[in-house]
Amino acid sequence: MKYACCLALFCFLLTGCVAEEIIDEVPILFIVGYDQGEDEKIKGTISLQTFDPNQKVETRAFEAEAHTSKGLRNQLSGLPKPISIGKMAVLLFSEDMAEKGIIDILDSFLRDPAAGRLIYVGVVEGSASELIKNEFQYLQGIGPFLQNLIKESIEYGNMPQNNIHLFDYKYYGDGMDPVAPVLRMEETEVRITGLALFDDDKLVGKLNLDEMFMFSLINKSFSAGLYELELPGGEYANLQKIKSKVNYKVKNGNTNPSLNISVKLNGNVVEYTGEKLTKEKKKEIAKTFEKKVEIQGVNMVEKFQELGIDPLSIGDHARSQTRHFDFEKWNEHYPDLPVTIDVKVNIGESGIID
Amino acid sequence: MKWFKKGASEKPENLEEMVKDLKQSIDFVDYENKESDQPYRLIYFASLIDPEQLHRDLLPVIKESRSKSLEDLKGILPIENIEISSKLPLIQERLLEGHVAIQLSRGQKVLLVNISLRKSRDLSAPEIEFSVMGPKEGLVEDLHTNMNLLRRRIPHPRLRMKEITIGTVSKTKVVVAFIEGVASEQNINTVMQRLEDLDFDIISDSSFIGQMLEDNSLSVFPQMIDTERTDRITGHMNFGAFAILTEGSSNALIGPINFGQLLVSFEDYYLGWNIASFFRIVRMIAILASIIATPLYVAVLTYHYELFPSKLLATLISSRSDIPFSPVVEVFFLEVTIDLLREAGARMPTKVGQTLGIVGGIVIGTAAVEASLTSNILLILVALSALASFTTPVYRMTNTIRFLRYPLILFAQLLGLIGVALFGLFILTHMIRLTSFGNPYLAPLYPPRIKDWYDSFFRLPYVMQKNRFQFFRGKQSKRFEDKKKRKHSLDFDEQ
């Protein structure tokens, strides 16, 4: 009886002790786009979705300007309840916004326990606001669609792993710099056009799709989607299920560093425009591929060195291979670090017919 | 109850007064025959005795005998269980048990002959604990028949049955049956002691005794198993438990038990060990899910929608988008509906009950969704968890499970997942503290007795069940002797 009384009293006192966030009453946000506003302000655009029982998604876009990203939330009047970022999927930044640095905005998401760590950060060629406001015919709404698009191009395509956590990882880590996908709005759809390169949190360059593939191959051990290879004879071979095994070797990290990247590639030929896929032809394909990766890879690293960025985490590799690693010295050496890439390609299957 | 005791204490001074007192009931007979050669007087309750036996076995003998004394008559009567007494309380008690009192001449001494009428329904298959396999033999309301059923299943001299009478009004006979040497003396002493200490007026059913014997009567968890299956009773007795049979009840009580045994269907022993183990685990998961499914629904939809992946989220939101209530109202509405259906079904005759269940389930459920009172996902969840709660093999446990859900839903509404966890901790603590006749309720899980695990979450083959449960602390721990193993195992091509 004593217990029961205590319990009853408690329940009475407890009612309404925490704020509810009922699933269908909270405006759930999947996507935010940030553009440069007037007077150093940030222009934020969100799209809200309403679900009706027939599972059709209606999207409404809102826009506001403020100096901080949290300030934006206050500006978004006309919403029934404070918006919730618990299911935030994609953050988009316009190029001019990204060039000025985005860590302040990211920080507000990293700090908030409600936000996830698998949010994708994307850079939009053009205006992020327009991309969000544009009414595409995507069934799930633009937010979940973009989330899916980026997720699948990471899992099945040629894009390296990236999300807000990895952005933060590389931002705070020494000897590495973040990357993010670049998106472009076309009339009826959104496309991924490459990889954005950041110096800390500022956009400094971009890779196109071809370079992005090379980047993925030499960045980390990786298995990629499809790649079309041009052979010297004007023929084309299509490679699939490419698996790379990457090994970074940094010598004399503190004194006189040099880098060797060895890449072992495995791939299947699924399409070939030439006449017959003979053993010799396969060897030729492998050779061409090797050369291509080597040349493009070295060019890419040189480009990074010029820009003074390190998206391949070469500095971090050096740290892990050098005792008492000194980052200051490394930063001095980095721009003219000699880099060699050894690639070995092995062509495996070539389909079930000869 | 005081009024009654007071009334009973006004004891009649002599036999005549007692007869006069009892005559106020219409079924009481006081017949005196002075005309015949042998005068005699019969006193009995017509409603309790067997008239056929009276006329066939008793009266002719009395009439023809020329005995002068009751002692002589005792020698002639072809019936066992005859006693001569002049003690009024004993006489009254015997009369109420269906004895007939015979006098040859006026006085205080009577001859008491047992010709009570035993009316009992025929044996029938267990209705509540139905099983596809195994014997279909259930207890009935008659104590003697029940004892007979048990004795036939265990024809062993060590099967002891101890009788005790409980209830100031109902004078119910209660039998404690156990196998000596297998059951621990401590448990038997405990139960006998508690039965002797019981003081109550009327025992309508064994469950009265069950509730009064429990270690913790505040608990919602059953601390004894009610069963009508004779195979279950004898099986548990062989583990080392005792069974309490009650006159007028078709349920026996088994104790001590542990929590795991409440989740064991006796049919598990009739299936192969691997299949039985699988279904046992399925049943445990079902029961857990049944308790926490709707509280989790409330907690997650009210506080932690982030837990759902985006795709599932869309489905959930759209299913709830027209519903004007918060999840907790919705859940309470449906849970109460299900409980109402169950209650109504239980009160109705079987066939009406079935119809009611189907009609109620389909019509109310569909209508509630159509009317936007509940979401269809919740409907599925509630229906599934109701279904899961009925997989419990012990009926009283089903009620416990259904009951536990309500406070959990409340806590889920108050503190979300934390509330569920805290209430879970409360239940856990309660179960750790709970005992059944002094034996820990969560054994063999806690305190951990790994040797008893062969028949707990899963059931190993019988050859591996050499020892009785340590849990029951019996003396005779071996169930059977080891057979000699084959000296060398056959190779593949030797088979």
Next chain:
Amino acid sequence: MSDLEQGNRNDLLISPFLIMFIIHSNQVGVGVLGFQRYIAAYAGNDAWIVVIVTGLIFHLFIWMMYRILSDGTFDIIDLHNKWFGKWIGSVFNLALMMYLLLGTIVILRTFIEVIQAWMFPELATWIPVALYLLLTYYVLAGGFRTVAGICFFGVIIPVWLVFTATAPIKFSTFSNLLPMMDHSLKDFALGTRQMTLSYVGIDILLLAYPFLKNPRSSRIWAHMGVLLTTLVYTMVMIVSLAFYSAGQLQQSIWSTLIAWKVVELPFVERFEYIGITFWCFVVFPNICLTMWGASRVGKKVLHIKQKYFVIILIAFVFTVCVMVVNRDQVDYLNTLTSIIGTYVYYFYIPFIFLYSMIWRRVKKRI
């Protein structure tokens, strides 16, 4: 001497192997959710070695404790009285009680801080504190066997969370652990000092010892308990080092919880909420054990029945917990415990150990 000598002793005792769960559950608490950055601040990528080294040191402490307790079935309260006399012994015992109470307060308040920071920012502190303390009373009222049961289930129920450690591997860089042994001895020592707070809790052995059946045979299980803790901490540390970059780890207050954010199952995302929910089960044994220990001291030194003394303790803990209002105060409490814990383990236990050795020698000669 020992109050367990009288009465139905055997029924109050627990099997020796349960000491494993008792020790493990008293060691692992809220600390696991965010201890990584404090260690990594000194030992960097070698932090996991520090974790193992500290684990080994605590094995040494277990060994010392068994030597201290080696004769009879006395707990530390009896031994204090025996060795230092009634007065000084009582001072020691009361200090022990305050230390245990501080443990209760720190763990309870820190966990509620986690709930407030992660789940319900508006939640008033007194509500979960009151609920937890009521539950604690219910557990303590069931005697030590119930406390041990809560420890047992407090380890068994959340054990599956170990498997969630595989999820962050997808985003991990294991070369973060290289080069190994790249830090000075001083860094290791400082890291070890920081790590001590996470391992604190084996002191409960000093009080629980007389409640064990065949206490001598429990030694192996006590070591197993510490081993289990070491494994858990090492695993968490390695995963964290690989999942975060060095700079990022220093930014993350609750590294373990943040790492749970990347777990994705078909029907559940954002695993930290489930993690915190199950942490309710991890934290509870800590509260029960320390409160139980404190009430034992009260019973044997102040001669107040546990029944009543626990209520006083609960009122005290409740008041202090409610008075701690912000994060800085919680941090202060943690630092304080860390300092006191260091002294208890690195000075008090070796001291008692040596004292007991000398005491026994002297007594033998007489």
